[in-house]
Structure formats: structure tokens, C-alpha cells
Amino acid sequence: MPGQGHRRSAVMRAVWKVDKTMRWFCLALLTVAAVGCQTVPQKVLRQSQMNARQLYAQNKALMAERDQCQKSLAQALQEKQQLQTRAANLQRELEIANQQVRNLEAERKELHQKFVSMLNRGDIKNPMSPETTSRFQELVKKYPNFEFDPVTGVSKFHSDILFDLGSDRIKPSAIPLLRDFAKILNTADARQFDILVVGHTDDLPIKRASTRAKHPTNLHLSTDRANSVVLQLQKLGIDPKRMGAAGYSMYQPIVPNTSPENRARNRRVEIYVLAPDSPVAAFFAGSGQLR
Secondary structure, three states: OHHHHHHHHHHHHHHHHHHHHHHHHHHHHHHHHHHHHHHHHHHHHHHHHHHHHHHHHHHHHHHHHHHHHHHHHHHHHHHHHHHHHHHHHHHHHHHHHHHHHHHHHHHHHHHHHHHHHHHHHOOOOOOOOOHHHHHHHHHHHHHHOHHHHHHHEEEEEEHHHEEEOOOOOOOOOHHHHHEEEHHHHHHOOOOEEEEEEEEEEEEEEEEOOHHOOOHHHOOHHHHHHHHHHHOOOOOOOOOHHHHHEOOOOOOOOOOOOOHHHHHHHEEEEEEEEEOOHHHHHHHHHOOOOOO
């Protein structure tokens, strides 16, 4: 049986070779499969990681932008609250100022009525000597826009010769008239008299913003003009203790405000020369408006 044993060995060797070859082939296939399975997920993972980093950066930027918006909103709300508080305070101040103006207008109107009553009763008369009265009458001849009533001793200056429209600054061209007026009042027989300067306007409301900023109403304008005349007369040598100022706004027209010419006449500054014992001088002295 030696021949059979040899053949069996040869068969076994052939089977072993085939088995070995198959093992190497399967191993190769497994190796290829493993390599393929590892390569594809790594690419996907890297892309996913990149996308995640980008999303994180975007989210971080959006969160920072959100925080900034919230901060800006909080600041805007705070500023809004401050502005609302300031507006409320300004509104209260405006209401108080308007009430003060109304009170002042009522007071001026009352003073005007009392003054007119005194004038109608004859309580106000020309306290000046004939010499002083004559000097003022000569002044009328020299300055056509200056008026003087010898019965009451009241002098009238048309506002258009003293001031530009809407202004309380005395024109340089009006200084000579006021200088001559002051000289008369500083003469020996007129130096003891008191002076009440009263401003008047027409009935047109103040429209220009630049004028309203300085003179919100005609009452302000009339009073400011009277004050300007007082200050100018003081510069020209009249003792300020002798002078007082008042403003009657549009409430004492001498003619109806029906035409530009009439309105020009109503825009005026009147100066009342008063004896120290005059009831009007005493009245204004008591109210703090004269001396």
C-alpha cells in the first residue's frame, strides 16, 4: 500500500495549498473592506467637525450680537424714560410760566384800569412848572414823532422811532431825542419828579421765532421796551430811583387796530412825569414798580 499512502499525502498537500491560498484571499478581501470602511467615515467626520465649528462660530457671533442689541435696547429705554421725565418737567414748568403770565396780565390789566380811573377823575394832572412844560412843547416841534400833553404831562414816543419791529433795542437814531428828554427832566425845576415808563404794542401776535425766543408775548415785548427806555435814560443821567417801568401789551390802544397806520400809533412808549406825592407814584412805589 505504499503507493496509496503517497497519493494521500499528495492530495493533502494540494488541499493545504488551496486552503492557504483561500485564507490569504479572504484576508486580502477583509483588508480591502476594512480599509474602505475606515476611509469614508473619516471624511464625513472631518466635514461634520468643520460644519460644527462653523455653526459654533456663527452661534457665538449671533449671541454676541444679541447681547449688544439687548444692551442697546436697555440704554434706549433708559434714555426714553429720561426724556419722558424731562418732557414732563418742562411741561410743568411751561404750565407754571403760562400761569405766571396770565397772573401778570391780570395784574397789569387791573393796574391799567386803576390808572385810567385816576386819569378820568382828574387825579393825574401835569405837575410840571410852565417853564418845564414849555421845554417839552419845544421838544415836540423838534421831533415830530414825539407827543406831549400839557394837561396831563404825559409824553408819548412812537415805538417805530425807538425800536425796530419786534425788538427792544433802542435805535441809535432815537438817542438824541432821549438825550434832550433827559436834559429837561434833570433841570432844577423838574429834578424832583418821578417817571413812569409804560410800553404798549398793537394786537398782532408775535410770529417770528427769533422774536418769540426773547419776547414770548406782547406783554413781554411791551415791558422789555419800557425797561430799555428806563436803562437808556439812566445812561443819560436820570437817577434810576426816580424811574419805574410797566407794560400794557395790546390792552390800551389809543385807536382801533384796524389798519397798519392805527397799529403803528398803538405801538408806543409813554412816559408819565409824576410828582412825588402823586397817588399814582405812591401806588407804583407800593407795588415795587417805581423806586
